[in-house]
Amino acid sequence: MATVTIDGIKVTVPDGSTILAAAQEAGIRIPTLCHHPDQAIKANCRICVCEVEGQRLLAAACAMPVWDGMVVKTRSPKVIEARKTILELILARHPQDCLNCIRNGVCELQDLAAEYMIRENPFTLKIKGYPKDTSTPSIVREQDKCINCRRCIGACSEIQTVHALGVEKRGYEAMVVPAMGGQLSDSPCVVCGQCIHACPVGAIYENEQIDEFLAAVADPDKVVVTQIAPAVRVAIAELVGMNTGELDMEVFVAGLRQLGFDYVLHTNFTADLTIIEEGHELLQRLTEGKGKLPMFTSCSPGWINFCETFYPDLLDHLSTCKSPQQMFGALVKTYWAEKMGIDPAKIYSVSIMPCTAKKFEAARPEMNASGYRDVDLVLTTREVGRLFQMAGLDFTKLQPSKFDSWMGKYTGAGVIFGATGGVMEAALRTVYEVVTKQTLEDVNFTAVRGMEGIKEAEVDLNGTKVRVAVGHSLGSARKLMDQVRAGESPYHFIEIMACPGGCIGGGGQPLTKSNRKRAERIDCIYVEDAGLPLRKSHENPEIKTLYEEFLHEPLGHKSHELLHTHYHPQHKKYF
Amino acid sequence: MAEELRIVLRNCGVIDPLKIEDYINAGGYKALEKARNMGQLPVIDEVKKSNLRGRGGAGFNAGQKWTFVYQASADQKYVICNADEGEPGTYKDRIIMESDPHRLLEGMAICAYAVGADKGYIYCRGEYPYVVDILRQAIAQAKDKGVLGDFDIEVRMGAGAYVCGEETALIESIEGKRGEPRYKPPYPGVSGLWGKPTVVNNVETFANVPDIIEKGADWFKSIGAPSYPGTKIFTLSGDVVNRTFFEVPTNTTIRDIIFGLGGGIPGGKKFKAVQIGGNSGAIIPESLLDTPADFDSMAKVGATLGSGAVFVMDETRDIVDVATRTAKFFEHESCGKCAPCREGTMRIHEIMEKINQGKGKAGDMNLLERLGRVMSVSCLCGLGQAAPVPILTTMKHFRADYNAKVKE
Ligand SMILES: Cc1cc2nc3c(=O)[nH]c(=O)nc-3n(C[C@H](O)[C@H](O)[C@H](O)COP(=O)(O)O)c2cc1C
Ligand code: SF4
Ligand code: SF4
Ligand code: SF4
Ligand code: SF4
Ligand code: FES
Numbered sequence: 001m002a003t004v005t006i007d008g009i010k011v012t013v014p015d016g017s018t019i020l021a022a023a024q025e026a027g028i029r030i031p032t033l034c035h036h037p038d039q040a041i042k043a044n045c046r047i048c049v050c051e052v053e054g055q056r057l058l059a060a061a062c063a064m065p066v067w068d069g070m071v072v073k074t075r076s077p078k079v080i081e082a083r084k085t086i087l088e089l090i091l092a093r094h095p096q097d098c099l100n101c102i103r104n105g106v107c108e109l110q111d112l113a114a115e116y117m118i119r120e121n122p123f124t125l126k127i128k129g130y131p132k133d134t135s136t137p138s139i140v141r142e143q144d145k146c147i148n149c150r151r152c153i154g155a156c157s158e159i160q161t162v163h164a165l166g167v168e169k170r171g172y173e174a175m176v177v178p179a180m181g182g183q184l185s186d187s188p189c190v191v192c193g194q195c196i197h198a199c200p201v202g203a204i205y206e207n208e209q210i211d212e213f214l215a216a217v218a219d220p221d222k223v224v225v226t227q228i229a230p231a232v233r234v235a236i237a238e239l240v241g242m243n244t245g246e247l248d249m250e251v252f253v254a255g256l257r258q259l260g261f262d263y264v265l266h267t268n269f270t271a272d273l274t275i276i277e278e279g280h281e282l283l284q285r286l287t288e289g290k291g292k293l294p295m296f297t298s299c300s301p302g303w304i305n306f307c308e309t310f311y312p313d314l315l316d317h318l319s320t321c322k323s324p325q326q327m328f329g330a331l332v333k334t335y336w337a338e339k340m341g342i343d344p345a346k347i348y349s350v351s352i353m354p355c356t357a358k359k360f361e362a363a364r365p366e367m368n369a370s371g372y373r374d375v376d377l378v379l380t381t382r383e384v385g386r387l388f389q390m391a392g393l394d395f396t397k398l399q400p401s402k403f404d405s406w407m408g409k410y411t412g413a414g415v416i417f418g419a420t421g422g423v424m425e426a427a428l429r430t431v432y433e434v435v436t437k438q439t440l441e442d443v444n445f446t447a448v449r450g451m452e453g454i455k456e457a458e459v460d461l462n463g464t465k466v467r468v469a470v471g472h473s474l475g476s477a478r479k480l481m482d483q484v485r486a487g488e489s490p491y492h493f494i495e496i497m498a499c500p501g502g503c504i505g506g507g508g509q510p511l512t513k514s515n516r517k518r519a520e521r522i523d524c525i526y527v528e529d530a531g532l533p534l535r536k537s538h539e540n541p542e543i544k545t546l547y548e549e550f551l552h553e554p555l556g557h558k559s560h561e562l563l564h565t566h567y568h569p570q571h572k573k574y575f
Numbered sequence: 576m577a578e579e580l581r582i583v584l585r586n587c588g589v590i591d592p593l594k595i596e597d598y599i600n601a602g603g604y605k606a607l608e609k610a611r612n613m614g615q616l617p618v619i620d621e622v623k624k625s626n627l628r629g630r631g632g633a634g635f636n637a638g639q640k641w642t643f644v645y646q647a648s649a650d651q652k653y654v655i656c657n658a659d660e661g662e663p664g665t666y667k668d669r670i671i672m673e674s675d676p677h678r679l680l681e682g683m684a685i686c687a688y689a690v691g692a693d694k695g696y697i698y699c700r701g702e703y704p705y706v707v708d709i710l711r712q713a714i715a716q717a718k719d720k721g722v723l724g725d726f727d728i729e730v731r732m733g734a735g736a737y738v739c740g741e742e743t744a745l746i747e748s749i750e751g752k753r754g755e756p757r758y759k760p761p762y763p764g765v766s767g768l769w770g771k772p773t774v775v776n777n778v779e780t781f782a783n784v785p786d787i788i789e790k791g792a793d794w795f796k797s798i799g800a801p802s803y804p805g806t807k808i809f810t811l812s813g814d815v816v817n818r819t820f821f822e823v824p825t826n827t828t829i830r831d832i833i834f835g836l837g838g839g840i841p842g843g844k845k846f847k848a849v850q851i852g853g854n855s856g857a858i859i860p861e862s863l864l865d866t867p868a869d870f871d872s873m874a875k876v877g878a879t880l881g882s883g884a885v886f887v888m889d890e891t892r893d894i895v896d897v898a899t900r901t902a903k904f905f906e907h908e909s910c911g912k913c914a915p916c917r918e919g920t921m922r923i924h925e926i927m928e929k930i931n932q933g934k935g936k937a938g939d940m941n942l943l944e945r946l947g948r949v950m951s952v953s954c955l956c957g958l959g960q961a962a963p964v965p966i967l968t969t970m971k972h973f974r975a976d977y978n979a980k981v982k983e
Contacts, residue, residue, distance in 0.1 A: 043758035044913045046953045057960070058952045063758045078952070082915075085949040089918035122942050123922055148917065167753060167911070170736070172921035174911025 002068040007075065019050055019061035019072055030074050031083065031112055033147065033200055035062040037514045038500075039154035045090075045147070047112065049082050050074045058082055084116050092123035093172075094201075095144050101202045106511060108200035109147060133178070135185035137363045138207055138356040138507075139193060146176055146203040152195035159500060160474040162306070164189035179574040186573035188309050192302035192474065192498045193356030193507015206356050206380050206508055210387065213350065213377060217260030222348040225263040225336075226256060227328045227407075230271055231354040231418030231503035232381050234524040238510045239385030240395050244517070245524025250400030255393050256352075257401055259384075264403055267351065268410030270324035270331070271417040271426070272537035273546065274299060277563055278321045278423075279431045279537075280554040282493055286466070292316045294469075294484065294491040297423050299323040301361035302498030302507070305570065306474050311481050312569030320564040324417065325351050325358055326367055329374025330562040331407065335550045339406050344370060350377045352384050354418070354506030357498065369562045380508025409542040412443075412528070412535035419522040420472035420502035421448035421455060424495040428459055428468070429536045435461045443535050449526070451501060451519050454479065456491075468493045473500040577823055577831035580798070582806050583782045584822045587674035592709060595716040598677040604722045606785035610685045611724075613788075618689040619645055622784065625792035626804050631657055631740075631777030632852070632881050632957070634803065634870040637784075640774060643764030644690040647772035652692035654683050655749070655768065655775045658699040658706075659733050659740035662853030663904070664884035667808040668778035670820055672699075672706050675782070676713035680728060682781030685788055686774055687726045695728040696768070698745050701735045737908040741956050742775040744910065755912045756956035779808060799825030800869035807868060807883050813849075814889035816841050823868075830864040833887055844889040848973070852881020854901045855961035857968040858894065877968065879961075894976045898969045899927040905962035916959025919950045923966060935981040940970065 003012045006019070009026040018041075023030050033045035041063045049058035053071035058079065066072075073079060091113060098104050130143035153165045153176060164187040168177045179187035195204050216222050237247035240255075253264045278297065285291040298304060298319040307318060322330070328351070333344035351358065355378075361367065362375040379387075388395075403409070413429055416422030425445040432440045447457040448468070453476040459466045469491045471480045477496045483489040499505045501518030504525060512518060529535060537543065551558045581587070590597035598604070610618045623638025644652055656679060660668040672679060683695050699707050710730045717723045731749055733739050739748050743757040746768050767773025783805055787795045796804045803825050809832055810820045816838030823832065833839065833849060840846050850858045851868070857878040866876050873880045888897065902924040909920040926943055929935050947963030954960045970977060 041758065043955060046913055046915050046955065049953050056952065060758065060955075065760065081945065082949045082953045085945060086915050086953065089922065090914055092922075093918060122938075124925075148911070148914070169911065171906060171909040171911045172917050174917060 002066050002070070004066045004070045004072065006072045013066060016065050019059060019064050019066055020048060022066050023061060023072070023074055028074055030061045031115065032062055033108060033112070034149040034151065036151045036154055036198060039151065039158055039198070042150055042154070045149055046086055047083055049079060051076045051079050084118070087112055087116050087118055088121050088123055090147055091118060092121050092125055093127070094147065095127055096125065097145070101145070102205045102208060103202035107202060133184050134207070135183035136189065136191050136207070136360065138191035138359040139184060139189070139196070140205055140207050141178070141184055142203050143175065143177070145201050147201055148174060148176055149200060150176060151198040151200065152176065152204055155194040155198035158475070160190070160192060160194055160498075161478045162188055162190055162192075162474060165195065182574055188572050188575040190302045190305035190309060190474070190498065191357045191360045191507075194499060196356070196507055197512050206382065207359060208383055209377060209379065210383060213379060213387070216348045216350070216377065221346060223262050223342055223346050224260065224348045224350060225265060225332055226261045226350045226352055227265050227267040227270070227325070227332070228252070228256075229267045229325065229351065229353045229355070229418070229503065230415050230422075231506060231509065231521070231525070232352050232384075234418070234521045234528070235354065235504060235509045236381050236385055239382070240388055240393070242395065244520050245527065247395060248400060250402060251395055251398050253403060254398040254401040255388060255395060258391055258393055258398070259387055261350070265328070265332070265407040266403055266410050266414075267324045267328055268414030268417070269407045269540070269542060270327040271414035272411055272540045272543050273327055273563070274321055274324050274423075275413055275426045275430050275537035276543065276554050277559055278319050279427050279434065281319055281321065282427065282431060283435065284555065286464070286492060294489055294494045295319055297495045299417070299423060300357070300496065300498045300503075301355065302357035303474070303477060303496045304567065305357060305360065306477060306498060307481075308567055308570040309572060309575065310478070311485065314481060314484055315567040315569070317484065318567055320566065322563055322565050323358075323361060325353060325378075326361065326374055326565070327563045328407065329362070329367065330369040333370035333372050333374065334562065335546065336407050344372060348376050349374065350379060351375050352379050352381065354381050354503045354509045356380060356507035358508070366565060382508055382510060385510065406542060406545070409540055411537055411540050412530070412532040413537040414540070415529045415532065416525055418503045419449070419525045420497050421450070421470045421495065422502060422525070424448045424468055424470050424493070426537055427493070430538050432459065432461060433536065433538065440536070449522070451515060451522070466493065467491045468495070470495045472497045472502050474498055577827050577835035579821050579836065580806050580824050581822050582786050583671060583678070583779060583808060584674070586678065587670065590675065592674050592676055593712055595677060595713070595720055598675070602789075603677050603785070604681055606788040607681050607684050607688070607722065610688055610788050615645065615689050615691065618685065618788065621792050622689070622787060625787045625795040626802070627780065627783055627787060627795065628803050628870060629777055630779035630783075630807065630883075634880070637776060637780055640764055640776070641686060641690050643762070644692070644772040644774050647765060649772050651694070651769075651771045652690055653768045653771055653773040654687045654690065654692045654695040655745065655773055656683055656695070656697040656778055656781055657740060657742060657745060657775055658697050658778045659745060660700045660703075660778075660882070661737040661740045662855070662882040662884055664810060664812045664886050665853055665882040666810050667820060667883060669703055669706055670808070671778050671782050673709055676709050677717065678782045678785060679778055680713060680717055680723065682784035683728065684723050684726050685784050686776070686781065690772075690774055692774070693725050693727060695726060696749055697728060697730045698739075698749060699730055699732055701733040704732070707732055736910070738910045738956070738958050741958060744956070745775065746773065755910045758955060800867055800872065802871045803869035807880070809868070809883045809885050811837050811885045811887065813887040814840055814844065814892070815885075815887040825869040826867045828865050828867050832868060832885060833864070837885070837887070840887065840889050844891065846887070847890045847892055848888045848894060850886040850888070850965065851884065852879040853884040854904050855879070855958070855964055856881045856884070858898065858965050858972065859968065860972045879964065894969050894973045895931050895980055898965050899924070899931040901965040902927040905958070909958065909962070913955035913959060915950050916954040916962065919946055919954070919959065920962050922946060923963060927966065930977065930980055933980050933982070937981060940977065940981065944970065
């Protein structure tokens with residue numbers, strides 16, 4: 001342990017702690033820009049500099065380890081002068097565009113400019129003047145707003161191992177850019193959106209499609225139907241002034257009706273459906289030798305992009321099940337339209353997703369099994385949060401409203417799709433009962449829960465031992481895939497989610513700088529699951545109706561037509 | 576009157592650099608043999624006791640640095656020779672390497688033995704391809720003769736970026752990455768090449784080692800300034816009669832170097848200023864010329880010894896123009912990793928251009944001073960920290976020259 005004096009306050013912290021951590025212990029927040037709690041130290045913005053007694057140079061608090069007896073000043077005149085000057089330097093290269101910016105009000109640079117009272121900048125404004133990169137359907141890059149902190153590179157390279165972003169040129173022309181300085185679509189980017197969470201400013205963000213939504217609800221000829229993904233409710237609370245998980249589901253539904261949706265349905269319903277289809281597919285591969293093992297889940301479109309880009313030789317291992325979003329899209333304009341007596345041509349299907357990759361997935365040319373584009377528009381949790389802001393809704397006063405019928409009921413198994421390990425747990429709940437024909441007494445498979453990168457479990461299915469693994473973040477996926485490629489994978493079934501923590505940490509979720517927030521959302525997901533009367537997908541009454549009246553059997557003809565898909569290798573220009 | 580004292584350059588022009596026999600006949604590789612008989616710690620202690628300090632600019636005690644690497648437990652350790660020599664006006668390392676390459680190899684081998692490394696790299700300036708050839712030949716000869724034992728040395732060529740002379744950027748470059756400095760600590764002695772304990776020393780530093788081992792620390796300590804003993808090679812350029820190199824004891828004054836060995840200012844002109852240590856060095860006036868050239872004496876007057884480049888300016892030089900050119904150099908050489916240097920070097924150049932063209936205002940001088948103050952304590956590496964030095968020192972010592980150009 002080391003005892004350090006920070007602005008006159010003595011704290012004792014573990015050896016090797018940084019000044020930043022020690023100051024936090026002392027109750028002092030040192031400003032940061034390049035620092036990210038889940039990434040390696042960068043020490044490139046220098047905004048965190050502090051004065052250390054006996055040292056000529058200022059120390060970067062995020063990188064400098066403390067020593068016993070160290071005396072630090074975090075706001076001496078020398079420090080304030082340095083921070084203000086560095087801020088002025090950064091701001092003089094930054095568009096003065098806050099009013100038009102997607103990060104207005106949620107921007108670390110804007111906050112710092114306010115905190116340090118930057119009024120008149122002595123340096124002349126010099127903007128690079130690059131066009132926006134809108135080459136993907138999911139992610140927009142605004143080069144001019146980039147402050148070169150490299151946090152996006154940390155997310156993309158360290159956590160996702162995609163390496164889509166890098167640094168080009170030197171000196172004041174140095175820039176963080178997609179591979180080879182090209183467009184994002186030419187890079188191996190899988191549009192997972194993790195760089196958005198990492199970015200302190202408005203330099204990378206989701207392709208915002210609010211206008212398309214507003215036009216649809218304004219059109220009297222359109223029946224606007226929505227589906228809500230499992231991870232959305234717990235997190236959207238954070239955007240309407242509540243704590244994580246605090247927004248009641250039916251109050252949320254009421255809010256969505258206020259926005260103009262004609263019907264509110266749930267992706268949890270097709271999550272349950274996915275379990276039935278994928279569970280039977282697994283059994284087929286296990287018992288009939290049809291298809292490759294280990295089988296991978298296929299509900300995370302960022303993961304599918306990753307597999308198609310980096311592991312095109314292993315595509316046969318992917319479950320052929322579409323993601324719950326696309327299963328929903330295919331059914332809403334067939335089964336549901338028929339049941340409701342609505343002309344499918346009039347249905348405008350909007351999904352509310354925690355995910356930027358879902359925008360890409362919905363736009364895939366093969367996703368038109370219904371005869372129309374299955375999902376017309378994907379809005380992220382953040383976009384819907386902004387719509388709620390615009391609508392001026394007070395969620396403490398809204399009266400609860402029920403989901404609409406036929407694709408709105410769900411079980412706890414559907415709910416936990418939102419967390420890493422959830423698909424696996426939901427599948428095991430169903431597969432166990434299908435195989436053993438016995439009731440599963442304890443539905444909680446806790447071994448596959450939590451934030452550890454790769455989790456494993458073994459389940460006994462009537463004497464057959466099934467080994468499963470769960471990986472979240474593409475760095476974990478890469479490890480599991482390399483095992484498979486080397487012929488050394490001990491598993492039968494592997495769940496992979498592209499984003500850390502699973503969908504609750506998706507690229508479209510409320511901005512989260514640390515995994516601690518993700519863990520909190522996961523807890524809320526399991527609380528919701530535990531509180532539901534039905535917790536196994538095959539017990540969902542609307543699922544039963546769907547099979548009785550429409551699909552007839554899992555993996556049947558209709559299922560193949562509407563609910564299953566195929567994969568293609570993706571070839572990128574710079575990969 | 577100053578006189579040359581050649582230790583490092585003893586064999587320069589005397590032996591054939593491409594013949595290992597010549598070096599051996601002149602007493603070469605004896606120190607390495609002696610070191611191996613002394614034991615690792617005694618070798619380090621001797622170097623530490625000699626107070627040999629880095630000749631690459633930072634002046635760190637070499638033996639101390641070796642101690643860190645010796646003490647670190649690791650399965651692999653490295654010795655790197657910094658021969659990037661990017662500082663304009665400096666070519667001392669080139670002279671050593673092209674005239675006496677085995678001296679460098681011997682110094683590195685002694686270090687490698689002492690710290691327990693079996694792999695070495697020489698990172699050689701990209702503009703010196705023929706020096707790379709000489710080094711490779713010398714290494715091949717030394718291997719043939721078996722003098723290096725199991726110590727293997729590889730020569731790597733730099734790509735021309737000035738910042739790659741900074742030791743951690745150099746390490747990144749050897750690792751095949753973008754040549755950008757790392758934050759410190761950890762220092763290379765703890766976590767260097769491939770994360771392993773690594774000694775990085777300058778060519779001239781290593782070249783001093785064989786003589787220290789052979790003749791002892793006390794002998795070395797008796798030469799030059801006590802706090803920075805030994806000799807230093809200076810390379811003279813600009814408005815000076817003898818534009819060449821000299822090796823002198825470190826207590827020699829700058830005046831002696833310029834007016835003694837250097838022969839003074841040509842054409843009967845008057846001295847105006849001198850910049851020592853290359854582009855990152857201070858620009859100082861006549862009144863400071865009696866300062867001894869050693870590291871600490873220079874630091875005391877706000878100047879720098881740096882690499883030992885001596886750029887002399889006579890009365891006809893436009894000091895503001897000279898400072899503006901250094902600003903352009905740093906704008907061009909900043910790697911762009913850290914915000915204050917990436918943006919600050921560009922701004923210094925922008926404002927200096929303005930002043931130099933007679934468009935500056937009084938406020939610009941204050942802004943430059945503030946910016947320089949901030950950069951010198953906030954930038955991630957020595958490049959950004961030193962970039963304002965020529966500006967701040969000329970504003971201090973040659974204020975009238977600025978005032979003459981600034982409006983109001
Ligand atoms: C921008 C910059 C450039 C440098 N260039 C060189 C160089 O060309 N040669 C060199 O020996 N040291 C150079 N250094 C110093 C090295 O970082 C390091 O201190 C030195 O190699 C250590 O060796 P020494 O202790 O023997 O001097 C440079 C430092 C900076 C900040
Ligand atoms: S990124 Fe931040 S500082 Fe820049 S324009 Fe947007 S809100 Fe303003
Ligand atoms: S969206 Fe994902 S893959 Fe693409 S650049 Fe961002 S982090 Fe990398
Ligand atoms: S895009 Fe954002 S995260 Fe990436 S370097 Fe620029 S400012 Fe930082
Ligand atoms: S000070 Fe300059 S050269 Fe050094 S790391 Fe920062 S930007 Fe790069
Ligand atoms: S937060 Fe410490 S240097 Fe950026």
